[in-house]
Amino acid sequence: MGALPVFRWRLAPDGYATRRQLRARGLRPGGQPVAAQLERPRRRRPPLVAYLYRVEDAKPVRPMTSAKWAALAKANAARRTCPVCRRDAGYVIPAAFGMCVPCAYPGPHGPEGSP
Numbered sequence: 875m876g877a878l879p880v881f882r883w884r885l886a887p888d889g890y891a892t893r894r895q896l897r898a899r900g901l902r903p904g905g906q907p908v909a910a911q912l913e914r915p916r917r918r919r920p921p922l923v924a925y926l927y928r929v930e931d932a933k934p935v936r937p938m939t940s941a942k943w944a945a946l947a948k949a950n951a952a953r954r955t956c957p958v959c960r961r962d963a964g965y966v967i968p969a970a971f972g973m974c975v976p977c978a979y980p981g982p983h984g985p986e987g988s989p
Contacts, residue, residue, distance in 0.1 A: 883914035883922075890926040897935070904933030 881887070890910055896902060906927055914922040953966045956974035963974040971978040 878908065879910040881910060881912050881926075883912055886910065886912055886926055889929055891929050891932075892924050892926060896927060896929070896932050899929075899932075900935050901929070901932035902935050903927045904931065906931045 881890075891899070891901075892912075893903065908925045909928045909931075910926040912924040912926060914924075916922060950966075951962070954962050954964065956963050956967060956977055958973045958977040961974070967974055
């Protein structure tokens with residue numbers, strides 16, 4: 875992106891913001907192209923880069939609808955449901971296990987085997 879203005883880290887002028895900063899203000903880029911970039915130099919590594927958008931061209935964040943809330947709840951429930959025992963684990967199942975902890979480590983110390 876050679877045509878973009880490049881600013882040093884923490885020295886961007888007013889009127890520019892990152893995606894995260896826009897979101898904190900209740901805004902989104904709204905399809906606008908990247909307006910500038912920040913670079914933070916690092917030794918022996920490529921620089922850290924953050925893309926900036928114009929605040930004046932940003933649009934308000936779309937509100938969550940009931941259908942979006944329902945889809946999000948369904949997705950989160952799927953992340954908590956163990957594929958082996960089909961129970962809600964009460965936490966997001968670790969990807970490393972692929973199942974809830976009692977199913978991954980069955981034995982006398984698990985909930986099913988405790989006296």
